[in-house]
Amino acid sequence: MKRTLTDAREHDALDAALDRLVHGLPTDAPEGLEPLIQTARAAREAFSVHVTEEVANAHLAALGVSTLERRRPRHRVALVLIAAVVTVVLLGGAAVAASGSALPGQLLYPVKRATERIELLLNTSPASRARLHLEFAQRRLTELSDLLALRRAGQSVDIGAAMSAYQREVGEAQDAIAADSTDPSYQALLGSVEDQLQGHIVVLSALRDNFAEGPAHTAIQNAIDRATTAQSAVSNAVSKARAGDGKPPVEPSRSPSKRPNDLPSQATSHKP
């Protein structure tokens, strides 16, 4: 019991010192806790990162559209036009145009990803979002191909980023399809997705075979595994649909987990 109380006091003392540290005040570290405060100070310094202007502008463009949509949900057509204007103004028309061919690690790549997020924002039906995610997955494959060309030319490239993004898009597509099996074009969508994923697997396999065992080989293999898993889920749904078993949903890429949900709780009152 004594030990527990001592621990609790030490935790409180450390917490008070950290409060001062994060507010930029001088910290008198309690005896014995100096090394921890030094580490905390170094970590605070190391964590000082900044959002680049391109990323901030892209996010603000998306947020601007989202805010307008919240205010005027019925005016979607007008919003699409506004979104186009906001995107061009905030991100820069030339930047948006030039970002189309940007690759991971390049200056305009965040602009490219941000314009994709805006497209997603403006397409709320699961079917259209699934189509978009697959389109973006296809872009990640194109980027991979371009990155490999740069690599062959002797440049240092990060293949992992493109593959990570690819897996994410495929997962999002799978989840979007799973979200709504009542869409009138559901069966046609399933067939299209199945074909596209098969095409991805063929392309990825060909690219993978250019590499000996190593990080790049592994990154591509993992992308193949992800596409195969998604394709398998879609194929099962297609088979069931053909057997006249209604319109069963595709299995989502993940199962729900126990955690605090995203919705705001009402009893929230803290000093910032």
Add this chain to the structure above:
Amino acid sequence: MEDLGNALARARDGDPEGVAELYRVYAGPLLAFLITQVRRREDAEDLLGEVFLSAMRDLNKFEGDVGGFRAWLYRIATNRAVDLARRNARRPEEPLATAIERPGPSDPASEALGRVDRERLWRAVMALPKAQRQVVGMRLAGGLSAPEIAEALGKPVGAVKALQHRALVNLTKAFEAPYPGGPERRLKGREENLD
């Protein structure tokens, strides 16, 4: 704080300038937190946009104050980071040399803190158990208080304080700084209790 309260109120009313003000204040620390959770800066930047979009969509359901809003943002961020980790679960860990955040040459933090120390610190943070990483990321990258972290993670405040203590002991050990009293003794057998 009053300004932020006004910004929150304006954002709630659908004013894009209010939204932009909230973004300008919270985006940097939130990005740093997300990097501690997902490693890749590109992934963290994508999640940052998603977190704000999600928050703005549900803002009319939010009735708390500025502090509560920040805790809510971090709760959404934590959930999104966990989702991403689950998606990437089949992907083996990447070599940290290519995965950790590396600041640009103009980043003052990289000048003040030696590059080697900085990389060692990031490696140590990435090696922390998830719950410790979440707490230390919110506390030191986000600047949240222990009660705000408790709110964001749905944990008791005491558990948050214990986790941040343990995380700093572990980071200090990784930094090979002396810690009188033997941190190993404290850590042994207690690592999973609160994680």
